[in-house]
Amino acid sequence: MDGTDDVGREVGARLRALREATGLSLSATARRAGLGKGTLSELEAGRRNPTLGTLFAVTTALGQPLSAALPVPADAAPDAAGTAVDAWLVERGEEADVYRLRVRAGARRRSAPHGRGVREQVLVVAGHLRCGPEDGPVVLAPGGTTSFAGDVPHVWEAEGGEDVSAVLVMRRPPA
Structure with missing residues (x-):
């Protein structure tokens, strides 16, 4: 056994593909990332599991975000799907x-009030x-944030003809 897992091999393959797409050699990428060739x-071949710091170093050297090296789960079906919004539960506290949300282009969702x-x-x-x-929605561009009461009717709508990707944190009052 070589000590790596399927995720390590997939990440290695993604790193190699990213490097090749940039046209950088193995040596040049290693030098930029501050790693040995x-x-x-070994990372690209899937014979070594990368640390988070190593992944940041390599993806930064390639001019890519960390997410470009990470695999998307095969079971990426949403935990809750609707006609306008799909939601994947990332963390329950x-x-x-x-x-993680996807709001479909051209669709509008009116959400009923949640708990007090x-x-x-x-x-x-x-x-x-x-x-x-509903009485005062805002429009957010990438990187934009907002916070609002979820215990009143509210809306979700993608603007500009493209799907929206967003992160939603739903906070409940302490019990």
């Missing part, structure tokens, strides 16, 4: 849940999102 070669005291915090990753209380 042998270390990078005592007082907050974190979701619920607050929703949104970060837009891609696209333009209109969201918030």
Whole structure:
């Protein structure tokens, strides 16, 4: 056994593909990332599991975000799907849940009020999102954030003809 797992091999293959797409040699990439050429070669071949620091170093050297090297889970079906919004539960906590959202272009979702005291915090990753209380939604561009009461009717709508990718944190009041 070589000590790596399927994820390590997939990450290695993605790193190699990213490097080749940039046209950089193994040596040049290793030098930019501050790694030994042998270390990078073993990572790309899937014979070594990368650390988070190593992944940041290599993806930065390639001018790519860390996410470009990470695999998308095969079971990427949403945990909750609707006609306008799909949601993937990322983390469940005592007082907050974190979701990855996709809001479909051209669709609008009116959300009924959630439990008393619920607050929703949104970060837009891609696209333009209109969201918030029905009587005063805001439009967010990539990198934009907002927070609003989730215990009133609120809306979710992609603007500009493209799907929106966002992160939603739903906070509940302490019990």
